[in-house]
Amino acid sequence: MSSHPDRECPLDGDTRPQDMIPSKKSAVLVDGVVLNGPTTDVRAGEKFVEEACRLIMEEVVLKATDVSEKVCEWRPPEQLKQLLDLEVRDTGEPHHRLLELCQDVIRYSVKTNHPRFFNQLYAGLDYYSLVARFMTEALNPSVYTYEVSPVFLLVEEAVLKKMIEFIGWKEGDGIFNPGGSVSNMYAMNLARYKYCPEIKEKGLSGLPRLILFTSAECHYSMKKAASFLGIGTENVCFVETDGRGKMIPAELERQIWQASKEGAAPFLVCATSGTTVLGAFDPLDEIADICERHGLWLHVDASWGGSALMSRKYRKLLQGIHRADSVAWNPHKMLMAGIQCCALLVKDKSDLLKKCYSAKASYLFQQDKFYDISYDTGDKSIQCSRRPDAFKFWMTWKALGTLGLEERVNRALALSRYLVEEIKKREGFKLLLEPEYANICFWYIPPSLREMEEGPEFWEKLNLVAPAIKERMMKKGSLMLGYQPHRGKVNFFRQVVINPQVSREDMDFLLDEIDLLGRDM
């Protein structure tokens, strides 16, 4: 371990946090430590917070919407390590130095709030959720018992209730989790518990092979979940999709028959509403029919697409979702609640979540409390300490109302339509498929390839284009969007519109800029 030199700090005219011990006259000493009074120089600490807040306001919040700022200030890992003073040492740094460090962290961080950040399934700055997040950090709650987190537990209850309404259930239950991946795990475990409650105590050993079904376009967390839960990735059956990336129901039913014939035990179908790459929506009604016929739990991973439920125009994409047994829905994506804000919603109202997850810790969930302990919902979770993620979504919802959220969704999808039409019009751009949501997948075909026949050589060369353009755009810092190869298709761009700060002008810029960066290829 690191050496601890003597605590002789050079004086440099600045306050060092560790120099803040007040000396008192009637000092009580225990084990050589002065125990009177607090140890922190509160005034200096508060001043530091105030100065840092000003920096955050100026350098992050006020610049968030400025398109003249760079999206990223790219440095390769080894160089960035040189630029940042990452090492922690025996002695602390003075406040002015810490503020410089903060400035560096901001400088070299990717500006996910920037109107031209399209790299992930989240983007932009929502002022209301940001305030909620600042509050959360200042209050530092942990959501397990009502006694320690009264407001945030009630807020979570209210938000879950409303989300359940939007799914179309009369009642239900739910919990906010650190990620849609975790929500999918919860659903898989719940379905397994419903299938055979004894697994909680006995485990899977000695049981028949449990098997689940999901689309070939599903999120990679399904595999992670099957592996983590001891089910095994080979027991995830990937059902073939149609040309638009939607699960083919007949194919699902065929595979269920097949698996049963082979002696496996089907227990779960996971449909996806809004796949990660193509933004496809599985046909929920037809899938629900099949689940009913076979007595299978239907989970809908609507982590990405769930936000369409807020729009009267687009909620039809999730037609049939009320027939699901569980739904994962991440308001941190299109509804901009901030990383992370992810709900798992469950139709069951027989306390299945609690039965499945509870471990009844007596130091936390005392049974002889003086208030209604049904509000101590922490035992529904795999976590012990848990963040109040519902709160940030609640604040935005309060601020914008359902109509404001609907408008955001409608606008994002209208902008997507606009971009699609522009791509169709422009030379050198080629849509992968007609999108139904906010994922616009397309190739940029540089001049040198435009006359070439679409044979193996063409695809091989095209495969190199998106990564090369991505490198150029990151080094320039002008915009960020993702690319990927996908199921036999060579590297293409995936553009996702979320941020309400984004306008038609940004869509035009995106295409112009890609063309500018790739024109010489």
Next chain:
Amino acid sequence: MSSHPDRECPLDGDTRPQDMIPSKKSAVLVDGVVLNGPTTDVRAGEKFVEEACRLIMEEVVLKATDVSEKVCEWRPPEQLKQLLDLEVRDTGEPHHRLLELCQDVIRYSVKTNHPRFFNQLYAGLDYYSLVARFMTEALNPSVYTYEVSPVFLLVEEAVLKKMIEFIGWKEGDGIFNPGGSVSNMYAMNLARYKYCPEIKEKGLSGLPRLILFTSAECHYSMKKAASFLGIGTENVCFVETDGRGKMIPAELERQIWQASKEGAAPFLVCATSGTTVLGAFDPLDEIADICERHGLWLHVDASWGGSALMSRKYRKLLQGIHRADSVAWNPHKMLMAGIQCCALLVKDKSDLLKKCYSAKASYLFQQDKFYDISYDTGDKSIQCSRRPDAFKFWMTWKALGTLGLEERVNRALALSRYLVEEIKKREGFKLLLEPEYANICFWYIPPSLREMEEGPEFWEKLNLVAPAIKERMMKKGSLMLGYQPHRGKVNFFRQVVINPQVSREDMDFLLDEIDLLGRDM
């Protein structure tokens, strides 16, 4: 679902977020949506953030250290629901109303920063981690790939490296998780993967019964993990502890032999450094000897006790931790990094974490990126989006240095010693056991019971005292500390010292106040 009335909002002279759409002359309309320019009134949003920050500063940060403030403003659930306007509606609320809501949220939230909040294993306000958390929320990163989170990935690497040093390993690997419970799950899954890598693909079905060993005093997350991972709670063997709550090594070995004889497959021993209730430290060296003899993975749940590693005086509590295969350690507890900051550290350097967890999503972890993709560490996680929790710990470590952190730990433990001695001196207070860490477990024996013989009636009556005093203290708002029954012991208080703002005076206050509240019992 909720009705959407027409968007006719009454004008009230205040800005409503949904009224912020600018009308432009050359408007481009797609699907009835104007696509020119951004939709948010940026100026109004920024002003709202500024005003809210001022409120947070005044009402939370500046009051955090003021003992004349109440720790909590208790309201029972139904009453609090009436006081708070929890419902989200079709139309949004104006900014001044949102600020009132923020004020209410602060008012009725428990002040976990307060010097007299001793209710959990975390407490107090650290100005440095708070600034880091504000930055994180403003920058809104997600830590999976270097391209989108360059600074935070390097910070995580630096912090993990340093924590590994303090464990005493030459090298290692690790990841920050949303909670110590999740870290324990990771460790259990890693041990299982090491025991039989095929489980990742094949699952547990058809395998012999896997079995693990932990102390009877371990955290309840071990049961949650065994259930979630498909191992089953019955396959968690609880090893008996001695009078101080430490696992008895001979008992562990006996149970391993026993389980093997019964045909189960032992794969993991989980020792605890700092148990949740008693603060006990298992004898790691002796347990490591046993693990070596039987070829078992040794995981140490040092979520709570790991912070003692920062102190040259107290790190001996974890003597032998360098022999562990994995360690869970939560800097959000005694090192005050803010909920949540939890590392899982792994001794293996053969990329075991990645092998065990990876699902190789091609849309995120492209193999043809232009930079060194070994920095894209997201595939080591069960999560997809992930928060940069290492950053807040890094900021505090930078500010205080190792020496400053050491001093905090030493002070917390010296204050604990002081409290223990006071409890011994005072009439009506009775220690459960001599603590070795910051958990001071004690009964308050009210006057009416002081002369009674310690028989069944005494214990039955004493069992009612802590809950009754807890109710009174919460309704008064003067302090908060936890109580629980525990393994045959009736309800007792558990006092935990963490916050450096806490002084000898607060320890005296704690005992005086309990006596004041319980004197008539």
